[in-house]
Amino acid sequence: MTAPVASTPRRTATPRRTGRTPRAFFWMVVPAVVIFFGLHTIPVLTGMFFSLTNYAGYGTWDLVGLSNYVNLFLDDRVLNSYGFTFGFAIVSTVLVNVIALAIALGLNARIKFKTAFRGVFFIPYVLAILIIGYVFNYLFANSFPAIFESLGITGLSGNILADPNFAWIGIVITTVWQAAAFNVILYLAGLQTIPGEIYEAAGIDGASAWRRFWSLTFPLIGAYFTINMVLSFKSFLQVFDQIVALTNGGPGTSTESIAMVIYRGGFQGGEYGYQMANAVVYLFVIILVSFIQLRFLQRREASY
């Protein structure tokens, strides 16, 4: 589960000392490459091509140059979706990683019923986020307002999902609830690779837990932190399912994510070419962001 960049492949010994590759090795990869190229690379390339056309998804089309790309930057709906998606992804990534790391530290401490708690925290991982979204939708619309009302907090007694300014908070809560599970397990795996003796060797056994965390534990799981930050940010930028279940992009278009705009415009709005331009921009944004994150975060990792 570590990042692709983390492992530069080692040069292993040649399978045959003579150096000739047995033909079987080619037969093992060639069909996979052909199918992968057909179902992954070809769609990307055709998509890039159609981003230069005014194709509606049906009928005829003409090449229109870069005008789709120009129009993207003038389109409030698209700009709004980028703003929402990035804000959502940043807040969710930070919350998921902070909460997951805190829970993993707790699970790694000397607690009772360790395995049972670990099992509980991992449950949301096996549940479909779409269905979780429907459950939380009901909670936000009915249960939480009723609870706040009975507590006398009238400011929070409305449905948060119906408020254009705060609906995103409901989406973040649902997402964090579901996504923290996987990150807890990854951090726990990271924490368990740290030998207990290292704390004694470092001679800070008497130091406060806070100090031990920042000067030893955190640097030692730096690689896990980097990977989790990059992977969760990338997956949150593709948010779709939970929005369908919670707000369906509303109220208005205030919680429309980029993936949702591409889906709606491309399939229902007759904007195939235009949304492909959107998707190409989106691709480059994701690549750029991933690399910036990797460079920035890896500078602070410790090696041992």
Next chain:
Amino acid sequence: MSAALQGTEALRTVPAPSPRRRRRRSSVNGGTNWWVTALIAVCSLTVLIPLYFTIITALKTPDQLGGTGFEWPTSVRWENFSDAYQLTNFPRALLNTALITVGAVVLTLLTNSLVAYAIARNMHKKFFRGLYFYFLAAIFVPFPIIMLPVVKETALLGLDTPVGLILLYTVYGLSFNIFIFVAYIQSIPIELEEAARMDGASTWGVFWKVVFPLLAPMNATVGILTCVWAWNDFLLPLVVLSDPSAQTLPLAQFIFQGQFNTNYTVAFASYLMALAPLLIVYVIAQKWVVSGVMRGSVK
């Protein structure tokens, strides 16, 4: 980059986080930390309460719905489940989801490990090394850019079916799976394979008889990840499947939203039935699932 590299290199030989080591350490350092235990117990309620809510709401009669909804049901309406069963055509959706998931897991394990093996053992050759980076680069390609064109393509090729979905899961999981399989295969000593070859085994024979059995721990990890992904996925079946009778469990929940209308108890019964199969499997195989996922992250 180098730090992460050293991390993975160092960890590669550690098979799995050893529970024995933890236990020894805790016994040396003394007793249980009850404060943290209590804190973790409270935090675990945030996970359990929404599940409790889903279950009790699915059991209630519609007139018990008001208030906060957390109250214990006074009378149980089992018809919620039979209503949901018929309304969403549950058995068909369950069967579709199960077939797609099993197909995707089996095909993924058989093919992805094979490709990773050929790449891992020929990494010094330009062709295979190039392939490795070609597959890895795809990790950074977001699905929405593939979404519109692949729907046209699958429709054209007649792959807008459960079989097509199985193929798509196998292909789209390839990047990530190759990454973790290759790292694992490189930690297996090549001498085993050479010995088998001395005995006259072909390259295929070496893979199926020697390497594939050794991959069992990684196969478990990849199998779990693929299973959860294929079972719960919503967007890919939504855009790819054209025949309504082929719909999967999450898709059925989406499509029948309008028909549930304000009939929340039936809707929740339907949600619970859609969540239950994987949840039950998880509860039974909990230790195995968690350690499988942890093993994948240590590689």
